[in-house]
Amino acid sequence: MGTVATAEDRRRELAEAFNDPGAFRAWYDDAVDRVYGYVYTRSGGNIEVAEDVTQQSFVQVIRHWQTFDGRSDPLTWICSIARNKLTDHYREQERQRRRQLRMVVGEIGSESPAPERAVGDRDAIVAALRQLPDIERAALVLRYLDDLSVREVANLIGRSVDATDAVIRRAKERFRSVYPEAFDD
Amino acid sequence: MTDELLRRSLQAIDAPMRPNPGFVDELHARLSGELGFTASTTTPGRPQATVRPRVRRRGRVGWLAVAALLALAALALVLTQQGRRPVVPPPSSSPSFTPSTTPPLPPSPLASSSTPTAPAIPESSPTLDNLRSDATVLYESGAMEGLPRLRVLQPDLSSVELLPEVPGVQFGAAWRPDGERLAFVSYDAVEIRTHPLIWETDAEGAEPILLSEGCDLPACVAEYEPGYSPDGTRLVFVRTNVADGGDEESVVAIRDLETGAVTELEATRRPRAAAENLHPRWSPDGQTIAYGVTEYGEFGFPGTSTLHLVDADGTNERIIGTPDLHAGEPEWSQDGEKILFASNPYRPVLKAVGSELDAPHGLGVMDADGSNAMQFDFGVPIIAGSWTGNHDQILFTLMEGGGTGAQRPSNPRLFVMDPDGSNVLPLTRSPGNALYAVQQPSQ
Numbered sequence: 001m002g003t004v005a006t007a008e009d010r011r012r013e014l015a016e017a018f019n020d021p022g023a024f025r026a027w028y029d030d031a032v033d034r035v036y037g038y039v040y041t042r043s044g045g046n047i048e049v050a051e052d053v054t055q056q057s058f059v060q061v062i063r064h065w066q067t068f069d070g071r072s073d074p075l076t077w078i079c080s081i082a083r084n085k086l087t088d089h090y091r092e093q094e095r096q097r098r099r100q101l102r103m104v105v106g107e108i109g110s111e112s113p114a115p116e117r118a119v120g121d122r123d124a125i126v127a128a129l130r131q132l133p134d135i136e137r138a139a140l141v142l143r144y145l146d147d148l149s150v151r152e153v154a155n156l157i158g159r160s161v162d163a164t165d166a167v168i169r170r171a172k173e174r175f176r177s178v179y180p181e182a183f184d185d
Numbered sequence: 186m187t188d189e190l191l192r193r194s195l196q197a198i199d200a201p202m203r204p205n206p207g208f209v210d211e212l213h214a215r216l217s218g219e220l221g222f223t224a225s226t227t228t229p230g231r232p233q234a235t236v237r238p239r240v241r242r243r244g245r246v247g248w249l250a251v252a253a254l255l256a257l258a259a260l261a262l263v264l265t266q267q268g269r270r271p272v273v274p275p276p277s278s279s280p281s282f283t284p285s286t287t288p289p290l291p292p293s294p295l296a297s298s299s300t301p302t303a304p305a306i307p308e309s310s311p312t313l314d315n316l317r318s319d320a321t322v323l324y325e326s327g328a329m330e331g332l333p334r335l336r337v338l339q340p341d342l343s344s345v346e347l348l349p350e351v352p353g354v355q356f357g358a359a360w361r362p363d364g365e366r367l368a369f370v371s372y373d374a375v376e377i378r379t380h381p382l383i384w385e386t387d388a389e390g391a392e393p394i395l396l397s398e399g400c401d402l403p404a405c406v407a408e409y410e411p412g413y414s415p416d417g418t419r420l421v422f423v424r425t426n427v428a429d430g431g432d433e434e435s436v437v438a439i440r441d442l443e444t445g446a447v448t449e450l451e452a453t454r455r456p457r458a459a460a461e462n463l464h465p466r467w468s469p470d471g472q473t474i475a476y477g478v479t480e481y482g483e484f485g486f487p488g489t490s491t492l493h494l495v496d497a498d499g500t501n502e503r504i505i506g507t508p509d510l511h512a513g514e515p516e517w518s519q520d521g522e523k524i525l526f527a528s529n530p531y532r533p534v535l536k537a538v539g540s541e542l543d544a545p546h547g548l549g550v551m552d553a554d555g556s557n558a559m560q561f562d563f564g565v566p567i568i569a570g571s572w573t574g575n576h577d578q579i580l581f582t583l584m585e586g587g588g589t590g591a592q593r594p595s596n597p598r599l600f601v602m603d604p605d606g607s608n609v610l611p612l613t614r615s616p617g618n619a620l621y622a623v624q625q626p627s628q
Contacts, residue, residue, distance in 0.1 A: 021222045028213055032212065032213075036203070040204075041199055055215070140195075145199060160407065160425075165354055181194070
């Protein structure tokens, strides 16, 4: 019968990993795959963004791990940091785009290159996500991959609830058009 | 299409993935350096790759972002400590009631002997009898289901939709002080080009009428967060306009319900990208309007929230309360001497530094001049406080799950308590979905 890790256990685990080079390498090798996979999926398979966000997240963890309260698994904590980094990235992208356009009029086209032919579900879905504008991709994954409420997504992407709902609806329609299998039983 | 199918499709691909080996080793080398390990501590045989200057590539913006993060992290330390305050009152007792003074810097978590405590949630049976007024209670559903809809709580604790014929999103309900009418925000979720506008109906949800006449796209983007004047003849709300340069701006506005004339309060006009006015509420004497302002940082970080007052003629805008409260969503007491407020209504700061806990959602009361602020603490997030229909209890939502999302469901439930934090009693069952409840003013 397994035991349930306490907050103190989790904090101690992290402290031990960060105080010994060998332990750190072992911890890191596991963690980097989890965090990178988390970001890669949510970024629509954008390797540069996934690497950048993964790096920023780990650097923040290293610098602020003393603030880790142990209520969750350390990897869950890092993934939440990564999610916020990714959201910040999307928000900044969106802001720059809006500055350029002055106003958002109608739909914003994707600047992403056409995806390669997908092989397997993951590749296909990631490729489909890649075709969504950044802000729509962010809203869609926060809502349906991270299971946040519309209000929470709104808080993260810096829009009102109603505007966020509109973004999510657009994202769903666009995603369905490029990956109809997501809506098949 | 169903949301569940979409959710399943996306979550099926959520799995670990090995990055490019060069990246793995570069990052490991950098992190090892940050931790003070020597270069020889990397795995033998792996190439010692040069760390790419990813932060420097961003230039000044990147360094400023790091600086902003560090500053936020410092603030996070303080707020996290607030959220970690151990509180274990017995069932049906009071939450802790603490002054808002900034606590000392917390000790290292590893050195701390404190562990999160069980939420102090009353275990008595939920019932509407716990309300001293039997008037109608409205709330927003949607935390579990997606779009917010207005629902009426029934005596058996079931609920029915107030406006089943009105499609789309419904939220932000506010009662007219006489309890005869209520304003709410809605737009059609089917039509993308529709925008949020304020409507009015009665307690039965009959024949909604549009109050936001003249708010037309593209110049007027939205009207929301309505609140009535004490005599019910005017409505204060937040409007989002598109300014001449094309950027959105947020402004508190007043609509005369007799003539339809709208007055925008110039002192409250803010670039929407930088800040948003929220939840304006008229003082009982009609002289002052309180509202929250949530600021957004230069890099899109959600910022702080502060409580503002402005005279009803649009002059003399000032901030009340201290920054550490992160106060918003004001609600005046009936005598106008107290303001109920939410802390971190838009969960700003700790999200930005990635804390799983986030900034603690809280609820508090301050004097109308911002002094003597006190905050309630249940050990789990509290949101959405309002005064009950006869103004002698506080109606609020306790996020019993303590978090959000699939792994840490929020499980919002309605409770009431006395203004001093005593007599905490449940209104709705668990699991719940009731948020932002408002009770009809007593006749």
